[in-house]
Amino acid sequence: MKHTGSAAVLGALSLLATACGGAAESPSGGSAAGGTFTYALRADPGVLDPAMGALSVTNTVLSLAYDTLTNVGPDGKIIPGLAEKWDVKPDSVTFTLRKDVTCSDGSKLTPADVAANIDHITDPAAKSPINGVLVPAGMKAEADDAAGTVTLSTPKPFSFILESTPIIFIVCGKGLKDRSALARGTSGSGPYTLTEAVPGDHYTFRVREDYAWGPGGATTKAPGQPATVVLKVVPNEQTAANLLVSGDLNGAMVQGSDRARLEAMPGIGKSIQSAGNGQFFYHQGDDRPAKDPAVRKALTQAINLTELAGIASGGTGRPATGLVLEPRPCRGDTVTGHLPAFDPAAAAAALDAAGWKAGADGVRAKDGRKLTLRLLYGTTRGAGVQAAAEYLAAAWKKAGADVTLNGVIDTKLSESLATAQDWDVAWLPIGVTLPTQLVAFLSGPAAPKGSNFAHLTNTRYEELVTEAVTKPGADGCKLWLEAESALFENADLVPVVENTTLVASRNATFQMQAELFSPTSFRMTEAG
Structure with a gap:
């Protein structure tokens, strides 16, 4: 199969994993006529040409127009x-x-x-x-x-x-x-037209009063439909939460420490939604220790994935059951039973058998080369990801690896993965809506020539997706699910947790799916 891709698309699929489905329903009173709906963007959307819409925050903005x-x-x-x-x-x-x-x-x-x-x-x-x-x-x-x-x-x-x-x-x-x-x-x-763009600060949209072809025949004539939508760039979640509480925002997505505060607060509309997976990949380049599947499986056995899931999500995640966001076109759990169970003793024995022997300093070595792991992760994904990286490092050090943490800002993460290639393990959230969107990243030419940033070579996965892609929709689902499981059985990547996010509202209601607005669902409500 031939695929195209780039580091930019890697950012689209993984750095800003998307939320899915549901509505943020305000407990406030009845609908209010017109008005302005104000929402917090976690980052600037950049260029707004839909053909260049790689980041999910960009597509959030585009979904209005x-x-x-x-x-x-x-x-x-x-x-x-x-x-x-x-x-x-x-x-x-x-x-x-x-x-x-x-x-x-x-x-x-x-x-x-x-x-x-x-x-x-x-x-x-x-x-x-x-x-x-x-x-x-x-x-x-x-x-x-x-x-x-x-x-x-x-x-x-x-x-x-x-x-x-x-x-x-x-x-x-x-x-x-x-x-x-x-x-x-x-x-x-679309229902709205951009009237003002101030990069790094805000984007203002005005309603199209003639719009009458939304989902199910939705129009912009319904009571409470806001005349204006303002998207404010608010990178700091605490700031966004405070603005929501004060009534200066009508909507925001919150995943971090301020989430619990908003969930407990009266007057705040709340919807808990899927926000993509947290998982880690092993680099399988020729000069990497994880090239050996025995090493990958041993390193996975050394991790208590249940504990790691709680740490990475701050206790707000769900068990990972696959790589594709809800609502999935193919239903099923591809994870359970397809990962090695937590067993530090078995991990140590497997590393011994693979020729990695512990030295006097506790660090394993093989043929005079130490077992070193450079762990790459995004620093702007919240405290949970930082804590997850530290947990992984501690567990692998205990297993005999020399681990170095390499935290980079999200805008540099895709470049580090696909171009610099200076990593051995990468914590990489994923948010895709179709299994086909992952194929170029999990098979085919390795980076930098292709999008296969981890240099994966999983023959079983490739055979299954080659057959699955030829079958229409549900007919190929069994194959797509088997293909995912083949990745996990080979410890090519290790799904840890399905993250969730709080979509919070105040004095308004709205619906989102895959971090895209349903603009005709916007309703301003009377302050309560």
């Missing part, structure tokens, strides 16, 4: 969006578009507009980081404006060709002719 061909319902099923119906084949899907959709500049959305989006993303000259990951590799688009249809096709059968479309934002109108205007502006068919 852009629609997608389809949407995902609360039960995980695909429902209409810009397309009112579709016909799916193993290697193509033909969408019939709604006829009433207009872009923010007043122009009518056409099938040719949709096709132009796909053509731009897949054009190598565009260097889109979502090509081959969020948009299937080799996808082509053919528009029939007279029939009102657009057909998306792939060179070979692709299992989630329909399920890929809820995450592809469609640009229309003037933005198709001048994409440079999208860096700090919007040109979409």
Whole structure:
């Protein structure tokens, strides 16, 4: 299989893992007319061209202004969006578009507009980081404006060709002719239009009063729909929590120490949502100790994963059951029973058997080379990740490894993983919505030539995904689930915990899915 990818996409899939589903419901009184909804962004979204939307915080912003061909319902099923119906084949899907959709500049959305989006993303000259990951590799688009249809096709059968479309934002109108205007502006068919962008500070959107093609026929005419949405860049969670309590924010996502304070506070709407997995990868390059599967499994046996899960999540996580976020297209637990059990004595024996003998200083060595591990992690992922890294280091030192902690800010993490390659173990959160989005990172050409940053070579995984990707949707799920388990059985990566986050609200209600807003769900409520 051929894949495309980049360090930027690695950041999209793993550094800002996404929250999924649910609503932040305020306990306040009845709906309030119009008004301004203010939400805290954890980082600046950067360039706002949807074709360059690698970070989930960027896509949070884009979800206000852009629609997608389809949407995902609360039960995980695909429902209409810009397309009112579709016909799916193993290697193509033909969408019939709604006829009433207009872009923010007043122009009518056409099938040719949709096709132009796909053509731009897949054009190598565009260097889109979502090509081959969020948009299937080799996808082509053919528009029939007279029939009102657009057909998306792939060179070979692709299992989630329909399920890929809820995450592809469609640009229309003037933005198709001048994409440079999208860096700090919007040109979409969504419910809101960007009116002011102050990078590093705030982004202001104004409602489109003519919007009438949201999920289930949702419009912007409902009582309480805010006329203005302001997204404030608030990197510090404590600051965001304080602003929420004071009423200066209507919504924020909180994972750290302030979460408990907000959960216990009256007047705060609360929704607990999935926020991606916490796990660690072993670097399997030729010169790394974890190249040997016996070493990987022994190092995994040396860790009490249940304790580590509690530490990493601050006690707010759930047992990891897979790599894909809810609502998953393939249901099942791929983790339980597929990881070596905690057994320090067995870990020591396995390292002995692999030739790593303890020296006088307690550090193991083989052929004159010490068992050294450089542990890479993101420092801006919260105190839990720092504590998890320290826990891993202590356990592996006890097992006879010489461990060095290497904490870097998140914006440098993908560069360190894919380019510098100066690591042996990496703690790396993941948040993807389809198993196909991971394949380029778990197989294929190794970094820096490809996206396979950990230099994984798991023949069983590769065989399973090669077959699975040719089967439509649910037909391939058994294979996709087996493929994940094959990674864990080989200790290529070790899932530790499914993180959760608090989506908190005050004087408003709203819904999010995969860290994307459902803008027509925004409701301002009377202060209570």
